[in-house]
Amino acid sequence: MRHGRPIAAVAVVLCVTLISLVVRAQSVQPPGDAPKLNLPETNFGSPEGARGDLPRPAPGFAHARVASNPQAPGAKPIGERTCVACHKLEVDHFTHTLHALGLHVANRSDPHIPVCEACHGPGSEHAADPRVKGLIIGYTHDSGTPIETQTKTCLTCHSGGARDRWLGSAHQRQDLSCSDCHNPMAKFSAQGLMARSSINDTCAQCHKDILEQFSRRSHMPLPEGHLSCADCHNPHGTLNDHLLKTATVNETCYQCHADKRGPFLFEHAPVRENCLNCHLPHGSNQSTLLVAPVPFICQQCHTNFLHPNDLQTKQALGTGLHPDERVLGRGCLTCHANIHGSNAASGVRFHE
Numbered sequence: 001m002r003h004g005r006p007i008a009a010v011a012v013v014l015c016v017t018l019i020s021l022v023v024r025a026q027s028v029q030p031p032g033d034a035p036k037l038n039l040p041e042t043n044f045g046s047p048e049g050a051r052g053d054l055p056r057p058a059p060g061f062a063h064a065r066v067a068s069n070p071q072a073p074g075a076k077p078i079g080e081r082t083c084v085a086c087h088k089l090e091v092d093h094f095t096h097t098l099h100a101l102g103l104h105v106a107n108r109s110d111p112h113i114p115v116c117e118a119c120h121g122p123g124s125e126h127a128a129d130p131r132v133k134g135l136i137i138g139y140t141h142d143s144g145t146p147i148e149t150q151t152k153t154c155l156t157c158h159s160g161g162a163r164d165r166w167l168g169s170a171h172q173r174q175d176l177s178c179s180d181c182h183n184p185m186a187k188f189s190a191q192g193l194m195a196r197s198s199i200n201d202t203c204a205q206c207h208k209d210i211l212e213q214f215s216r217r218s219h220m221p222l223p224e225g226h227l228s229c230a231d232c233h234n235p236h237g238t239l240n241d242h243l244l245k246t247a248t249v250n251e252t253c254y255q256c257h258a259d260k261r262g263p264f265l266f267e268h269a270p271v272r273e274n275c276l277n278c279h280l281p282h283g284s285n286q287s288t289l290l291v292a293p294v295p296f297i298c299q300q301c302h303t304n305f306l307h308p309n310d311l312q313t314k315q316a317l318g319t320g321l322h323p324d325e326r327v328l329g330r331g332c333l334t335c336h337a338n339i340h341g342s343n344a345a346s347g348v349r350f351h352e
């Protein structure tokens with residue numbers, strides 16, 4: 001009982017503060033009918049994007065429309081609640097995704113904004129007979145919805161930006177749907193609504209051979225989590241070969257290996273031309289991603305005369321009769337160390 005008084009005093013002070021806060025909040029509220037839910041202050045609401053170099057945002061959930069489904073021209077929207085009645089499990093998974101959050105907020109402030117039907121099209125005919133394929137826009141290869149309708153629906157909100165070159169891209173021509181890489185129905189990945197837990201695993205569904213190149217002796221640190229396929233490739237399509245993000249291979253590499261860009265007083269011609277003259281982009285069983293070991297890689301080009309041309313025999317090895325510094329240690333690189341280009345006073349031979 002000895003502590004009763006102070007506690008009571010604190011409680012009284014707290015109550016008074018709370019009441020005064022509530023009163024003040026009420027007096028600040030503007031007069032009018034029930035308070036409106038506002039859309040969040042993000043790019044979600046902005047019709048067109050001016051966000052500097054960030055990708056162009058989608059038009060925003062506030063602009064969502066019921067998708068058009070050419071296979072069910074007479075269908076009418078029936079609203080999320082009717083879908084939930086039959087699709088409880090899917091809806092539970094969907095709840096935690098970005099689209100669900102955005103569309104629910106928009107739908108609550110304006111009930112005409114669809115939720116499920118923004119992607120799946122009007123549902124009345126499907127609900128009447130769920131077994132007929134195509135009456136609802138499905139996103140699998142056997143859903144009865146043509147791939148073109150699937151991608152078009154996503155692109156009504158997501159055209160442009162990174163997807164400017166989707167039409168005609170390697171993946172579009174191979175009949176991929178957005179849902180081969182994305183699954184907006186559940187949160188499988190931390191970002192990007194990928195169909196698998198990471199970008200790399202998503203690509204590996206079909207490019208397992210490429211992912212395996214990253215387990216070679218030397219490799220880009222992709223399994224270690226330092227980069228992903230999407231650092232070099234734009235899977236949505238580009239004007240460049242192999243879906244590369246940049247016009248040349250070298251520009252891709254310079255993004256992270258800026259030191260190799262130079263400028264150099266003494267350039268090594270094959271480096272300027274293409275890093276892949278000597279390196280593999282994903283992984284190699286030679287050291288440092290090389291296509292062949294030193295000295296053979298050098299001798300692919302330097303064969304006309306003098307020491308670059310010498311045959312590297314067994315005798316030239318450390319245990320041989322005439323050990324040769326071109327095979328020992330770092331081989332040619334022992335002396336021609338600045339192989340990517342040099343600013344050293346020793347000049348054109350790329351010595352240190």
Ligand code: HEC
Pocket residue numbers: 078079080082083084085086087116117120122123124126127128130131132133134136137138139140142143144
């Ligand atoms: C009366 C119950 C019912 C209602 C209401 C209903 N569905 Fe379905 N839906 C089904 C059934 C059953 C299937 C499975 C059909 C099958 O396997 O052939 C299905 C399948 C689907 C599929 C998969 C299609 C495919 O082939 O890939 C989608 C997408 C879908 N429903 C979305 C919706 C949406 C969106 C709504 C609300 C607009 C909705 N459904 C309303 C019962 C319903």
Ligand code: HEC
Pocket residue numbers: 080083084087090091094099103115116117118119120138139140179180182183184185
């Ligand atoms: C942003 C677009 C989008 C919205 C919004 C959306 N879906 Fe989907 N839905 C998809 C895609 C894409 C798939 C195919 C997923 C896959 O690869 O299996 C899909 C698949 C489904 C399926 C087939 C079963 C499955 O999980 O593969 C059902 C059923 C379904 N959705 C119901 C709904 C319902 C109900 C809602 C609303 C609560 C809804 N969807 C909202 C895009 C959407």
Ligand code: HEC
Pocket residue numbers: 043044056057058059060061063064065098099102118119139153154155156157158178179182184190191192193194
């Ligand atoms: C009604 C418009 C609308 C439709 C239809 C729509 N989206 Fe979105 N989506 C958005 C908005 C808005 C965002 C928020 C990000 C932004 O502003 O770009 C978003 C975000 C995304 C993201 C990024 C998620 C993240 O975590 O960063 C992916 C991936 C995506 N959508 C894929 C799809 C796919 C695939 C479809 C078709 C099945 C689709 N969307 C259909 C409006 C839409």
Ligand code: HEC
Pocket residue numbers: 055056151154155158161162163166171176177178179180181182192199230235236
């Ligand atoms: C071959 C796989 C693949 C396909 C097919 C694909 N995407 Fe993506 N998408 C990705 C990857 C990987 C990322 C993450 C890119 C990053 O983080 O730089 C991404 C990111 C996105 C984003 C979020 C980032 C942004 O650019 O705004 C949206 C939205 C998106 N994709 C929409 C689509 C739509 C729409 C389609 C169908 C027309 C589609 N994607 C087809 C792999 C794919």
Ligand code: HEC
Pocket residue numbers: 170171174176180181199202203204205206207229230233235241242243244
């Ligand atoms: C559903 C299967 C599938 C998925 C998933 C997929 N691809 Fe592809 N990809 C293909 C097919 C099919 C081709 C065309 C045949 C080929 O060149 O191997 C292709 C081609 C490519 C090419 C070569 C294009 C060219 O012009 O040489 C690149 C690069 C590529 N994909 C990267 C990716 C990346 C990165 C991802 C993940 C974000 C990805 N792919 C996910 C099926 C897929």
Ligand code: HEC
Pocket residue numbers: 200203204207210211220222227228229230231232233242244249252276281282
């Ligand atoms: C460090 C940059 C980089 C990363 C990371 C990368 N690639 Fe590549 N990739 C390239 C380059 C450069 C080429 C072009 C090779 C050529 O011109 O011979 C290429 C070529 C390809 C090709 C077509 C040629 C072939 O070898 O079949 C595919 C498919 C491909 N990459 C898929 C992937 C996938 C999948 C991932 C992720 C697991 C990935 N790439 C990660 C740079 C990269």
Ligand code: HEC
Pocket residue numbers: 218219220221226227231232249252253254255256257275276279280281287288289
């Ligand atoms: C997104 C960033 C990124 C891009 C793009 C990139 N690299 Fe790398 N690269 C790295 C990182 C990180 C390492 C690891 C560095 C380390 O371990 O010190 C690395 C390592 C290397 C190595 C040394 C590997 C070893 O085993 O020692 C070579 C060679 C290399 N990269 C060549 C290239 C080439 C060629 C390209 C263009 C096709 C390229 N890189 C594009 C990030 C990148």
Ligand code: HEC
Pocket residue numbers: 250253254257260261268270271272274275276277278279288290294330333339340
């Ligand atoms: C003439 C062949 C050749 C070309 C072309 C070439 N490299 Fe190399 N690169 C090498 C050799 C040899 C090594 C190993 C050096 C060593 O062991 O000290 C190497 C090592 C590397 C390394 C790891 C060690 C370091 O110096 O950081 C990176 C990163 C690298 N190269 C990036 C590139 C990039 C980026 C390009 C294109 C701009 C390129 N290389 C073009 C021969 C080449």
Ligand code: HEC
Pocket residue numbers: 268269270277278294297298299300301302332333336339348349350
């Ligand atoms: C793809 C062909 C190619 C490969 C591989 C290559 N080089 Fe070169 N290298 C050249 C060309 C072309 C020149 C410029 C020759 C000129 O200017 O006369 C050059 C110039 C040089 C020079 C300066 C020669 C001079 O007289 O200016 C040296 C030293 C050299 N390379 C060493 C090497 C070494 C060491 C390797 C292996 C790590 C190597 N190169 C791999 C094509 C290549």
Ligand code: HEC
Pocket residue numbers: 295298299302305306307308309325326331332333334335336349
């Ligand atoms: C012990 C140091 C050393 C080693 C190891 C070495 N070089 Fe050299 N290299 C030189 C020197 C010094 C020169 C300049 C010779 C001159 O100016 O006459 C030179 C010149 C060159 C040149 C210019 C053309 C020429 O013949 O004058 C090329 C190309 C070259 N080296 C390639 C190679 C290759 C390829 C290897 C590996 C097979 C290699 N070097 C190993 C020291 C070395």
